[in-house]
Amino acid sequence: MDDEDLHLLPRTRAADLLEWAAEEGLEAVPEPAVRTVLTLLELGGARMHDGFPELTSPVLEHLLYEQLHLYVQPDGDARAYPAAVRLLIEWQRAARRLNAKRLAKLREETDWQGEVLVDSLLLRSDLLTWPRLYTLLLRADGVPVEDLDRVRGWLEEFRALDVEDRFAAYGQVPGVEPDGGWGPERALLVGVSTDGARRLLEQGLMRRSYRNLAELTARGLPMPDELAGEFEEFEEAVAQAAIDLCGEWTVPGLARLLLEEFPELAPEVY
Known part of the structure; x- marks a missing residue:
């Protein structure tokens, strides 16, 4: 290996x-x-x-x-x-x-x-996740997505909108087919999909690490730092890696902003 x-x-x-x-x-x-x-x-x-x-x-x-x-x-x-x-x-x-x-x-x-x-x-609008949806909105508004401060500023302005205005913006976003389905239930569905997608990544990262650990143990080699700490630290490292991957595949840093600074724009509570 x-x-x-x-x-x-x-x-x-x-x-x-x-x-x-x-x-x-x-x-x-x-x-x-x-x-x-x-x-x-x-x-x-x-x-x-x-x-x-x-x-x-x-x-x-x-x-x-x-x-x-x-x-x-x-x-x-x-x-x-x-x-x-x-x-x-x-x-x-x-x-x-x-x-x-x-x-x-x-x-x-x-x-x-x-x-x-x-x-x-x-x-399909009903298959969106929050990072995908906000990537489309940012691009549609011409925000330079490589500038995280500009992305944060746009999110702050978007947060100031009424909920109904935000739903209207979701329903008109270019890049997906409108279906007239935006409202609280659709937001709940998108939140569940977003949370589930990230957890699937976490499971995959853990499986990969466990395979590495088994091989290292069999060869009598020390564990890498990412696998050597307390399990809670390992879980946190996995969670952070999954967030970063979600950003890498949409707008770098966006998934983390939505989770940590703008959770009301991307609710995952259900």
Whole structure:
């Protein structure tokens, strides 16, 4: 096990995959999308081989149909995510990890499930989470999202609005299909989805750390700092890492702002 794998967060081989793809003349895919796909696959429980997640039909369905729409709000073409999956499929083919039947099946499933993700799941208002929703609102208002102070200032102004005005803004946000469903019940649903999505990340991070711990123990090696403290400290480290990942896939720092400074704008109480 490489030293990089002793850390809490996955250290993906996105750069290696993209370098290989370029050498093979395959379609270029944005690195953030590749890194996100590899991270979610690993945290979702995919088996790892040579530092890459192993794709199977259930793993693929979990990623494209159940995971990605909870976390990502791409500032660009969402088809980059299925394209990243295709690169991984071709890598496994080249590494002789897939026979012809499995290769054809994974390619077909990626095509149609990728279409469902891009043309349906990412556009549904009822499947939004708070970080995704506020990412859309910030971009629509032209806020420079790389400037966290500007993001905070916009959130302060938005907090000053009446609740009904905020619901109206949610219902008109570009980037998703309006369905007229915004109100207290929809806010509750979004809060539950947001909390659940973050907890799923926490579970994946914990599983990854436990696997590392078991291997370290078997080899008689000391635990890394992230695993060596009190369990409460470990839980807190996992929770903070999950928050950071949610921000990385939307607007860096936004998920933390909503949780810590603007909870009334993104309630998760139920």
